[in-house]
Amino acid sequence: MSSKYIFVTGGVCSSLGKGISSSSIGALLEACGFRIAMTKVDPYINVDAGTMSPYQHGEVFVTDDGAETDLDLGNYERFTTSQLTKRNSITTGQVYNEVISRERRGDYLGRCVQVIPHITDEIRRRIKDVAKDADITIIEIGGTVGDIESVPFLEAARQFITDVGKDNVIFVHLTLVPQIHAADEFKTKPTQHSVQKLREIGIQPDILLCRLEGHMPLAMKKKISLFTNVEEDAIIEATTVKSIYEVPTIYDSKGMTDVLLRKLRIPIESVHKDLSIWQNLRDKINSLDKTAKIAVVGKYIELQDAYKSIYEALNHAGIANGAKLEVHKIQSDNITAENVDETLKDMDGILIPGGFGDRGVEGKIITAQYAREHKIPFFGICLGMQIMVIEYARNVLGLDRANSTEFDASTDSPVISLLEEQAGIDNKGGTMRLGSYDSVTKEGTLLRKAYGTQIISERHRHRYEFNNDYRQQFIDKGLIIAGVYEEEDLVESVEWPGHPFGIGVQFHPEFKSKPFSPHPIFRDFIAAALGNS
Ligand code: GLN
Numbered sequence: 410m411s412s413k414y415i416f417v418t419g420g421v422c423s424s425l426g427k428g429i430s431s432s433s434i435g436a437l438l439e440a441c442g443f444r445i446a447m448t449k450v451d452p453y454i455n456v457d458a459g460t461m462s463p464y465q466h467g468e469v470f471v472t473d474d475g476a477e478t479d480l481d482l483g484n485y486e487r488f489t490t491s492q493l494t495k496r497n498s499i500t501t502g503q504v505y506n507e508v509i510s511r512e513r514r515g516d517y518l519g520r521c522v523q524v525i526p527h528i529t530d531e532i533r534r535r536i537k538d539v540a541k542d543a544d545i546t547i548i549e550i551g552g553t554v555g556d557i558e559s560v561p562f563l564e565a566a567r568q569f570i571t572d573v574g575k576d577n578v579i580f581v582h583l584t585l586v587p588q589i590h591a592a593d594e595f596k597t598k599p600t601q602h603s604v605q606k607l608r609e610i611g612i613q614p615d616i617l618l619c620r621l622e623g624h625m626p627l628a629m630k631k632k633i634s635l636f637t638n639v640e641e642d643a644i645i646e647a648t649t650v651k652s653i654y655e656v657p658t659i660y661d662s663k664g665m666t667d668v669l670l671r672k673l674r675i676p677i678e679s680v681h682k683d684l685s686i687w688q689n690l691r692d693k694i695n696s697l698d699k700t701a702k703i704a705v706v707g708k709y710i711e712l713q714d715a716y717k718s719i720y721e722a723l724n725h726a727g728i729a730n731g732a733k734l735e736v737h738k739i740q741s742d743n744i745t746a747e748n749v750d751e752t753l754k755d756m757d758g759i760l761i762p763g764g765f766g767d768r769g770v771e772g773k774i775i776t777a778q779y780a781r782e783h784k785i786p787f788f789g790i791c792l793g794m795q796i797m798v799i800e801y802a803r804n805v806l807g808l809d810r811a812n813s814t815e816f817d818a819s820t821d822s823p824v825i826s827l828l829e830e831q832a833g834i835d836n837k838g839g840t841m842r843l844g845s846y847d848s849v850t851k852e853g854t855l856l857r858k859a860y861g862t863q864i865i866s867e868r869h870r871h872r873y874e875f876n877n878d879y880r881q882q883f884i885d886k887g888l889i890i891a892g893v894y895e896e897e898d899l900v901e902s903v904e905w906p907g908h909p910f911g912i913g914v915q916f917h918p919e920f921k922s923k924p925f926s927p928h929p930i931f932r933d934f935i936a937a938a939l940g941n942s
Pocket residue numbers: 762763764765766790791792793815870871872873874
């Protein structure tokens with residue numbers, strides 16, 4: 410059977426949770442036994458998300474094969490078992506790049522190259538490529554209907570109707586139903602308008618997901634149905650919930666699974682639905698009876714999405730340990746030797762996430778020193794591990810000016826330095842050490858204990874690395890080298906000696922944590938924090 414397609418679009422405004430909705434649709438269809446594929450379409454001109462600042466874009470999610478993508482791919486991986494690669498993230502930049510290179514090669518010789526059909530053909534080719542091995546493919550179109558950039562993608566989506574047949578493609582549209590408090594009324598007009606916008610380009614939504622605070626009165630459903638031609642039972646209220654992991658079961662209880670199957674022309678009797686993993690997860694979330702205070706010390710703490718996968722991985726580890734986490738987001742710029750005690754003394758665990766550039770680095774070094782000396786469970790990720798190394802060099806090895814050459818190119822003790830393979834690279838896009846590499850874990854370390862295996866595989870995104878010229882000095886002073894990428898002898902993980910839990914990793918474990926299978930290092934970090942609380 411060739412794939413059926415579900416396009417998910419958004420109306421009215423951004424940030425309504427299209428990624429969670431798409432992921433939940435994927436989860437529901439997997440719970441019905443279907444093989445699904447998920448892909449994100451981002452209408453921006455950037456080839457990928459790798460060169461965008463967290464202020465523009467939030468977290469950059471990295472796949473096993475080293476794609477730097479939108480954070481929604483992280484949601485797809487957390488909610489479903491679909492395997493994501495470079496192919497699962499499609500941008501305007503990639504599509505135009507491809508078409509323009511073909512034109513230069515002469516593939517279109519004699520013809521005028523146009524948005525329709527050449528750009529839309531390339532979009533459809535990419536979507537079908539993702540759909541090859543799936544029963545159902547879910548395509549989330551980023552942005553909001555009405556954006557100029559998304560027009561070719563919506564046009565390509567529309568073309569699927571005649572291409573694969575209406576029985577094989579459906580459209581789910583997520584909109585906002587705002588409440589005007591002064592009038593104490595919900596307003597359906599923005600939803601009407603955004604559906605009109607879709608219909609102008611020939612797309613009639615099959616299902617409307619309406620975000621609102623509270624419940625949708627029947628009269629309102631009838632009104633939306635009348636104006637949009639969407640059947641009443643295909644208008645699903647999407648109320649704000651406590652945990653994103655409740656969304657699949659809530660959607661199911663509102664009839665979403667049945668409507669999806671009906672619209673996809675799949676007989677409901679032919680399907681065995683099993684949502685027990687989601688029900689169990691919801692029960693676990695509702696019965697967390699311990700708490701731990703975890704500080705995340707970074708420089709983008711005011712942004713909800715900059716450390717998205719880290720917050721989710723902490724959440725998963727909390728659930729696994731039966732604990733609700735109180736996550737304190739602390740701005741590293743503000744930490745000084747004078748205020749560090751006041752800021753961190755009540756914390757049960759401290760995490761320093763990845764990052765680039767020198768802002769806030771000194772505050773992070775002070776934080777690492779405080780966690781080491783006060784034996785507070787500590788977890789450093791990527792830049793966080795580099796910070797651990799710099800701090801240890803300064804305060805244990807006595808190399809006062811130790812630094813990373815990223816922050817001080819002329820330091821006399823470059824304990825973190827540019828990866829050899831990075832020398833001479835000028836282009837910023839897609840040129841870091843990216844994607845999965847194996848590490849060999851050392852026996853007796855926290856790292857080995859967490860994974861229980863000698864070889865581990867994790868995703869990377871960095872240019873700088875532990876400088877092996879200092880390796881022996883560190884070992885002589887007790888720092889434990891817990892994991893190594895043997896092919897190039899790169900240090901992938903360090904641990905503090907004589908400390909209850911102090912670990913740093915050069916890779917990004919947060920990308921592989923799932924609510925049902927928390928990442929082992931996060932799990933052990935939270936267990937240590939609970940022991941500390
Ligand atoms: N800036 C550091 C490097 O490039 C760390 C990167 C990161 O934390 N992802 O090596």
